[in-house]
Amino acid sequence: MLPRCALGLCHVFMLVLCLSASEDFDWTKNDHGSFHYGTFPAGFSWGAGSSAYQTEGAWDKDGKGLSIWDVFSHKKDKVQQNNTGDSSCEGYYKVKDDVSLMKELKLNHYRFSISWPRLIPTGIKSDHINEKGIQYYDELIDHLLENNITPIVTLYHWDLPQVLQEKYGGWQNISMVTHFNEFANLCFERFGNRVKYWITFNNPWSVAVEGYETGEHAPGLRLRGTGAYRAAHHIIKAHAQVWHTYNTQWRGKQKGQVGISLSADWGEPVDISNQKDIEAAERYVQFYLGWFATPIFHGDYPQVMKDFIGRKSTQQGLGGSRLPTFSTQEKSYIKGTCDFLGVGHFTTRYITQKNNPSGPSSSSSSSSYFTDRDLAELVDPRWPDPGSEWLYSVPWGFRRLLNFIKSQYGNPLIYVTENGVSEKMFCTELCDDWRIQYYKDYINEMLKAIKDGVSVKGYTAWSLLDKFEWDEGYSERFGLYYVDFRNKNKPRYPKASVQFYKRIISSNGFPNQREVENWRKKAVETCSSSNQLLAAEEQRSTAANILRLIHDPLTSHMEMVTEIVVPTVCTLSILLCAIFLMFLLRKQN
Ligand code: NOJ
Numbered sequence: 001m002l003p004r005c006a007l008g009l010c011h012v013f014m015l016v017l018c019l020s021a022s023e024d025f026d027w028t029k030n031d032h033g034s035f036h037y038g039t040f041p042a043g044f045s046w047g048a049g050s051s052a053y054q055t056e057g058a059w060d061k062d063g064k065g066l067s068i069w070d071v072f073s074h075k076k077d078k079v080q081q082n083n084t085g086d087s088s089c090e091g092y093y094k095v096k097d098d099v100s101l102m103k104e105l106k107l108n109h110y111r112f113s114i115s116w117p118r119l120i121p122t123g124i125k126s127d128h129i130n131e132k133g134i135q136y137y138d139e140l141i142d143h144l145l146e147n148n149i150t151p152i153v154t155l156y157h158w159d160l161p162q163v164l165q166e167k168y169g170g171w172q173n174i175s176m177v178t179h180f181n182e183f184a185n186l187c188f189e190r191f192g193n194r195v196k197y198w199i200t201f202n203n204p205w206s207v208a209v210e211g212y213e214t215g216e217h218a219p220g221l222r223l224r225g226t227g228a229y230r231a232a233h234h235i236i237k238a239h240a241q242v243w244h245t246y247n248t249q250w251r252g253k254q255k256g257q258v259g260i261s262l263s264a265d266w267g268e269p270v271d272i273s274n275q276k277d278i279e280a281a282e283r284y285v286q287f288y289l290g291w292f293a294t295p296i297f298h299g300d301y302p303q304v305m306k307d308f309i310g311r312k313s314t315q316q317g318l319g320g321s322r323l324p325t326f327s328t329q330e331k332s333y334i335k336g337t338c339d340f341l342g343v344g345h346f347t348t349r350y351i352t353q354k355n356n357p358s359g360p361s362s363s364s365s366s367s368s369y370f371t372d373r374d375l376a377e378l379v380d381p382r383w384p385d386p387g388s389e390w391l392y393s394v395p396w397g398f399r400r401l402l403n404f405i406k407s408q409y410g411n412p413l414i415y416v417t418e419n420g421v422s423e424k425m426f427c428t429e430l431c432d433d434w435r436i437q438y439y440k441d442y443i444n445e446m447l448k449a450i451k452d453g454v455s456v457k458g459y460t461a462w463s464l465l466d467k468f469e470w471d472e473g474y475s476e477r478f479g480l481y482y483v484d485f486r487n488k489n490k491p492r493y494p495k496a497s498v499q500f501y502k503r504i505i506s507s508n509g510f511p512n513q514r515e516v517e518n519w520r521k522k523a524v525e526t527c528s529s530s531n532q533l534l535a536a537e538e539q540r541s542t543a544a545n546i547l548r549l550i551h552d553p554l555t556s557h558m559e560m561v562t563e564i565v566v567p568t569v570c571t572l573s574i575l576l577c578a579i580f581l582m583f584l585l586r587k588q589n
Contacts, residue, residue, distance in 0.1 A: 035444055035510075036448050037510050037511065037512050038451075038509055038510065039508045039510075040447060040450065040508050040509045042508075043457075044456075044457065044459070045108040045458030045459070046109070046458070046501075046504070046508075047107050047110055047150075047152065047459065047460040047461070048102065048105065048107055048110060048111070048460060048463065048480060049110070049112070049152075049418060049460045049462050049463050050091070050110075050111070050113075050464050050467065051112065051113040051154065051157035051158070051467075052112070052113045052114060053067060053085045053088075053115065053157065053158065054085065054088065054468045054469070054470075055089045055112075055468070056088060056089075056090075056091045056115065057085065057086060057088040057089065057090045057091060057093075058090070058092035058093065059084075059085060059086045060086075062118075062132035062133065062136070063130040063132050063133065064117055065117035065118075065120070065122055065123070065161055066117060066161070066162040066163075067116070067160060067162060067218075068158075068160045068161075068170065068211075068218035068219045069085060069158060069159050069218045070085070070159075070162065071165075071218070071219075072217070072218030072220055073085060073086075073468075075220075078218075078220060079470070079471050079472075079473045080471065080474075081473050081474075081475070082473075083468065083473030083475075085468040088467060088468045089465050089483050089492075091465075094490075095136075098465070099140075099143050099144060099147055099149065101464065101465075101494075102147070102149055104494075104498070104502070105480070106502060106506055108149065108150060108458070108505075109149060109150040109460070110149050110151060110464070111152040111154065111199075111417060112153065113153070113154035113155070113157035113159075113202065114137055114153060114155060114187060115133070116161055116183050117159065117161040118130060118133035118136070119133045119134060119137075119183065119186065120161065120186070121161070121163075122161055123163050123164040124163070124164070124182075125183065125186060129186065137190075137191060138190075138191070141191055141194050141195060150196070151197070152197040152199065152417075152458075153191070153195045153198055153199065154199040154201075154202045154261065155183065155184050155200050155201070155242070156200065156201045156202060156207075157202040158202065158206070158207060158217070158470075160176075160218075160219075164176065164179060165219050170211075171207065171208070171211070171212065171230075171231035171234050171235060172221075172227065172234075173234070174237070176234055177234060177237050177238040177241055180238045180241075180242065181238065181241045181242055181245055184242040185249070188245070188246060188254070192250050192256060193254065195256065196255065197256065197257055197259075198256060198257070198258045198259070199258075199259055200238070200242050200258065200260050201235055201238075201260050202342075202344070202417070203262065203344055203418075204231075204235045204236075204239075204260070204262070204292055205232075205263055205288060205289075205291065205292065206263065207231060207235065208227075208228040208229070208235065209228045209369055212227035212228050212230070212231045213225075213227050213228035213368060213369050216471050217470060224366075224367065224368040224369075225367035225368050225369070226322050228369045229309070229322055229323050230324060232291060232292065236292060236295050236296070237330070237334070240333055240337045242258065243258045243337035243338070243339075244333070246258045257339035257340055258339050259338055259339055259341055259342050259415070260292070260341065260342060261342030261343070261417040261418070262289055262292050262293055262342065262344065263288075263289075263343075263344035263345065263346075263418065264285060264343070264345060264401060265284075265345070265346070265348055265349055265397070265401075266348040266349075266394070266398070266400050267282075267283075267284030267285045267348070267349055267350075267351040267377075268281055268349070268351065268400070269281040269350070269351060269352070270350045270351060270378060274353075277352050277353055280354075281375075282304070283304050283308070283351075283374070284349070284351045284373065284377070285404060286305060287302075287305060287372070287373050289401075289404075289405070290302040290304075290305070290408070291305060293341070293405070293408070293409055294408075295326065295334050295335070296335070296336075296337055296338050297336070297408075297409040298335060299331035299332060299334060299335035300326055300331050301323060301326075305323060306323060308372055308373065308374065309321050309323040312367060312372055315358050315359050316367060322372075338412065339413070340412065340414065340415055340457070341405065341409070341412045341413065341414050341415075342415050343402070343405065343414055343415070343416050343418075344418035344419070344462070345398055345401055345418070345419055346391050346419065346420070346421070346462075347390065347391050347394060347397070348394035348396075348397030349377040349378065350378040350379065350380065351375050351376070351377060352375065352378065353375060353376075354375055356372075356374055379392055380394075384437075384438075386421060386422070386435075387422030387424055387477070387478075388422045391422060393421060393434075393438050395441035395442045395444065395445045398419070398442050398446060398449070399445040399448050399449045399452070402414065402446065402449035402452075402456065403449060406452070406453065406454045411453070411454070411455055412455065413457055414454065414456045415456075415457055415458040415459075415460065416446065416456060416458065416459045418460060418463075419442055419461065419462055420438070420461050420463060420478050421434070421435050421439075421478070422469070422476040424476065429495075429531070430482055430494070430495045430527045430530050430531045430534060431496045431524050431527040431528060431531060432497050432527075433520075433524055435497040436496060436500045436520055436523060439500065439504070440500070440510075440516070440520075444510065446459060447509060461501055463478045463479055465481050465483050466478065466481070466482055466483040467479065479495070480494070480497050480501060481493065481495065482494075482495055482534065484537065484538070486541055487537070493530050493534050494527070494530055495527060496526070496527035497523070499519070499522065499523035499526055499527070500519055500520060503516075503519040503523075
């Protein structure tokens with residue numbers, strides 16, 4: 001996911017198709033327009049996902065320790081509108097309600113994450129284990145299983161215990177490997193009799209780049225050119241150690257699988273006849289996905305990362321590369337530590353070559369992960385972008401990414417762990433036709449990829465609920481279910497996409513055009529009643545807010561201006577303009 005600063009570059013029109021070499025995927029025949037009717041292999045697993053900090057709330061309840069996100073979101077101006085995950089969806093108190101939403105969807109699996117500081121408040125196992133935290137996840141897991149929903153559990157979805165950040169510098173410090181391994185081991189011990197799918201890390205790219213390079217995410221450090229590489233290095237080692245722990249101590253009796261969830265946008269060369277652009281696009285994906293996947297599948301960083309970062313470090317006059325190195329033993333210890341690969345994918349970029357010179361004159365602080373890549377990212381302004389600034393709907397990029405994974409990493413088992421689209425907060429619209437379109441097209445490209453021979457075994461819609469969207473706060477809604485965050489009870493309402501996704505699940509794909517069109521029509525029809533419900537509820541809570549504000553003169557005045565006066569003045573102005581125009585037209589006639 002592109003940082004906002006880089007997005008300024010992106011609004012250039014490009015329409016080019018890619019020609020790239022692969023043994024079995026015919027890249028030239030990727031007809032972007034065609035829809036493939038057909039079903040998924042029997043046993044394909046359909047799910048939806050969430051993560052602890054984004055949905056649980058109860059940030060300081062029942063003995064939970066602080067995470068870096070608790071602390072970061074409480075600092076001023078780190079998150080849109082200074083939102084926090086303090087209560088979020090109150091998922092901690094709504095296990096039964098939420099599992100019934102999953103039942104409604106007929107999900108086969110549910111992906112959630114365990115909050116490390118809820119289980120181990122300081123992050124250090126020998127300090128204290130919080131049995132109430134264990135109890136919460138016990139209940140969630142049991143309830144899922146009673147309802148025939150397979151839990152897929154992420155161990156690290158970004159909420160590092162704050163004590164580990166303060167004491168050791170978080171993922172900058174190698175000691176995280178041991179602490180994380182102890183936490184993982186505790187999870188295997190307590191939940192492994194029932195959980196068979198474990199994901200060590202969710203999207204480590206974001207942890208490293210946004211947490212330690214740009215500082216947009218917790219812990220908010222800006223260690224440009226080195227911080228992300230060091231964090232990633234320790235994360236990869238921690239992943240490998242946890243995989244080995246499971247492999248040697250638990251696999252025999254528990255018979256589960258351990259993977260990692262990596263996120264990547266697809267990168268398409270701007271000019272397919274330009275070798276430099278082709279290489280730049282490949283570099284984009286290698287710096288994104290390959291950074292983590294290549295050590296895990298092949299034992300070391302991608303050659304292109306070693307070459308580029310190494311050369312730039314030399315030009316800067318540094319003694320060694322800013323990219324850390326693995327020893328021979330480490331390489332063989334890390335290689336092959338993946339029973340399945342989780343893939344998070346949302347969008348695509350066009351890529352072109354762009355040199356970022358780095359010489360002894362340029363200080364090392366001007367170098368960064370982004371400049372190391374020597375490329376520029378572009379988007380086609382005609383790509384739909386209904387929600388998040390960075391998220392353009394480009395379904396064909398998904399098929400290409402999946403084929404890339406197949407050819408690069410020896411056709412591993414893949415679970416799509418995140419895919420979905422957001423809308424902006426101000427569109428409180430349950431009839432999310434654009435989301436239906438996004439899911440329809442992306443899931444269809446995944447089906448095509450399976451026909452190409454990619455081993456995709458499951459798909460996780462992101463996300464089950466609207467939730468805390470990191471530095472964007474609650475301003476971006478990814479949910480299949482709408483959450484009314486203004487209401488203390490955080491009620492959930494189904495969006496139209498719930499109906500549509502449910503049909504895909506029950507048919508295990510797309511049976512034929514007539515039916516699929518019909519699903520869509522019906523979904524949009526039925527959502528209008530939920531829309532009315534929500535509108536009525538919103539009117540009620542707005543009225544309650546106005547009453548409350550009348551008792552609070554200062555805020556009352558400010559909010560009346562934005563909530564009542566501004567819309568009234570706008571409406572009156574539009575009316576006056578219309579009358580004036582009519583008057584002019586009459587005069588002309
Ligand atoms: C990836 C993250 O893992 C997830 O937590 C987030 O909600 C999505 N990106 C959308 O930004």
